[in-house]
Amino acid sequence: MQQLLGLEPLTAFETIRDNFILYLKTAYRTRFKQLENEKDQLLKSPGPLFKPPYVELLPKYADSKFYLNGLGARELPELKGRIEEFKTLVEGHLFSGNNKLYAHQFKMLQQALAGRNCLITSGTGSGKTESFMLPLMASLVRESRHWPAADQPDPEQLTWFQDENANEDARISQRKHEEKGRPAAMRAMIVYPMNALVEDQLARLRKALDDTALWKKYEETFAGNRFYFGRYTGNTAVAGKQLEKSEKKTRKKKENLDYDENKGKKNLASLKKMAGAYRDLQKFLRMKQENEIPIRDDEVQ
Structure with a gap:
């Protein structure tokens, strides 16, 4: 694979294809020359084995003139007094401070911090993740300046569940030491159309x-306060008491009875309506037979 990195895309495709065909021909070789020629033609024809490559030409996205580690109060006035904390949080794992921000990333960061609703559309490799993640982190850092210092966490906070005899009463919330003065709320929600897209960003x-290396920085930079996130999918357990099987059966039976009762009421109403219509029709035909009303024969079908 390392040898393919220096090749242009079409040559890399042909190299991979030819090597795979060579493997198949070696593993399944026969002594019949005509059969081998036909097999070779089939393997080299676009079809089940491979498709012609699609090459997408990407434009060079415009750079801003700013590096992340070079941003200051002039560029981000809304973060005045907290810019270094912002850099501490995002540099390294989320965004390299040695890379220039794209123009759309820098503009997104400025506009979002200014309170504007932003929408960005761009191609593959344009840094869309950073475009919304940097403003999100900046917003958290800006808000955190108003949070009071957190207490020291319980020494057994990360070990209580290792006790085999631990029960619900022994549970120590990982955020118990932050409870005083910090508003409880969900600050952001990121929605993905499929789980595969979130894995890298997660x-x-x-x-x-x-990162354990950041825990000390949280103590120093954010007065012990930390930022939390979670992932919720269709398999995530819902809140509340989990019903036992017997309770589920009882509830299901009641739901079925309620459904049957409602269905019976609807059927009864339909039957009554049909009976009324039938009586009206009988009365109408009787009156016609007794010549009580003038009517043409073609009016009753």
Whole structure:
């Protein structure tokens, strides 16, 4: 694979294809020359084995003139007094301070911090993740200036659950030491159309927000306060008491009874309506037979 990195895309594609075909021909070789020629033609024809490559030409995205580690109060006035804390949080794991921000990333950061609603669309490799993640982190840092210092965490906070005899009463909340004065709220929600898209970004978030090397910085920079995140999918357990099987069966049976009762009421109403219509039709035909009303024969189908 290392040898392919220096090749242009089409040559790399042809090299991979030819090597794979060579493997198949070696593993399944026969002594019949005509059969081998036909097999060779089939393997080299676009079809089940490979498709022609699609090459997407990407534009060079415009750079801003700013590096992340070079930003100051002039560029980000809304972060005045907390810019260094912002850099501490995002440099390294989320964004390299030695790389220039793209123009759209820098503009997004400025506009979002100014309180504007922002929407960004750009191609592959344009740094869309950083475009919304940097303003999000900046917003958290800006808000954190108003949070009071957290107490020291309980020494057994990360070990209580290792006790085999631990029960619900022994549980120590990981945020218990932050409870005084810090408003409880969800600050942001990131929605993804599929789980695969979040895996890479989830790993980066873990490194940026929960790296053990950062714990000391949290103590020094954010007075012991930390930022938390979670992932919720269709498999995430819901809040509340989990029903036992017997309770589920009882509830299901009641739901079925309620459904049958409602269905029966609807059917009864339909039957009554049909009976009324039938009586009206009988009365109408009887009146016609007795010549009580003038009517043409073609009016009753």
